[in-house]
Amino acid sequence: MNIALLEPLGVSRELIEELARPLTDAGHSFTYYDTKTTDPEELIRRSAGQDVVMIANNPYPEAVVRAADKLKFLAVAFAGVDHVALDACAEKGIKVQNCVGYSEICVAEEALGLTISLLRKFAEGDARVRNGGTSAGLAGREIHGRTVGIIGCGNIGFMTAKLYQAFGAKVIATARHEREEVKAAGIEYVPLDELLKTSDIISLHTPNNAETKGMISREKIDLMKPTAIFINCARGPIVDNTALAEALNEGRIAGAGIDVFDMEPPIPADYPLVSAKNTQLMPHTAFLTEESLVRRANIEFANVKAYLGI
Secondary structure (H helix, E strand, O other): OEEEEOOOOOOOHHHHHHHHHHHHHOOOEEEEOOOOOOOHHHHHHHHOOOOEEEEOOOOEOHHHHHHOOOOOEEEEOOOOOOOEOHHHHHHHOOEEEOOOOOOHHHHHHHHHHHHHHHHOOHHHHHHHHHOOOOOOOOOOOOOOOOEEEEEOOOHHHHHHHHHHHHOOOEEEEEOOOOOHHHHHOOOEEOOHHHHHHHOOEEEEOOOOOOOOOOOEOHHHHOOOOOOOEEEEOOOHHHEOHHHHHHHHHOOOOOEEEEOOOOOOOOOOOOOHHHHOOOEEEOOOOOOOOHHHHHHHHHHHHHHHHHHHOO
């Protein structure tokens, strides 16, 4: 079969070649494109004649899927697949496989990092030192003893919950499906509204789909405590980010740590969260560590080999 990796995976070419060797040794062709593109025409060109296409988090839109004449398997080097035209893939019988498990540690760590940065005012403290300031008025708050609400307690949410517990927090969760291992860890499942009303720290970890898009609405944000901080390392469209920015600017919640937005960075200067008060913003880096990228590449190629029966 013809196999093409349409974009770099953030690892060395040497690793890509090592991981691809079992494919070529088995008689398959392998083409590697080491530049990113979001141009549909270029994606169509790169996909032409390929039985297996490998991508990461660049969009793979409907026009490209429909033009991919031989495509049978789409390997996605990402946890989410909301950037893929899944309906078109289903219509054409194209199997789609994501990379499960590569980003649990790094996303959980960034959620904790954003929390600590907000509670301990790291950004403001750094600016004070660089401008001859002092610690006056910089008293922070601790995670220990606070209630953390995890929205979406799958593998990433559960990993995040355990890290919060290690800091001495009480953790509650809401999820579509309750897991016994989560309960065994001392985490109580509660309805979403109760979680929003009672949590001091709220960390979002659900996928973006038809059921979750806009789930954290203006009405849900209004349920949060004025002392609460909100962390989003999941997907931007799950949240009404205009309403979130308004709540931050009006002091109706205390802070937000945001890694994901309604679009991929670069973020427009007039995007509401860019100028919102008490925010720590990151350019979609929760998944992005040296270790996670290596894990992701290994899982991506393992998925292709499994599909091919190698």
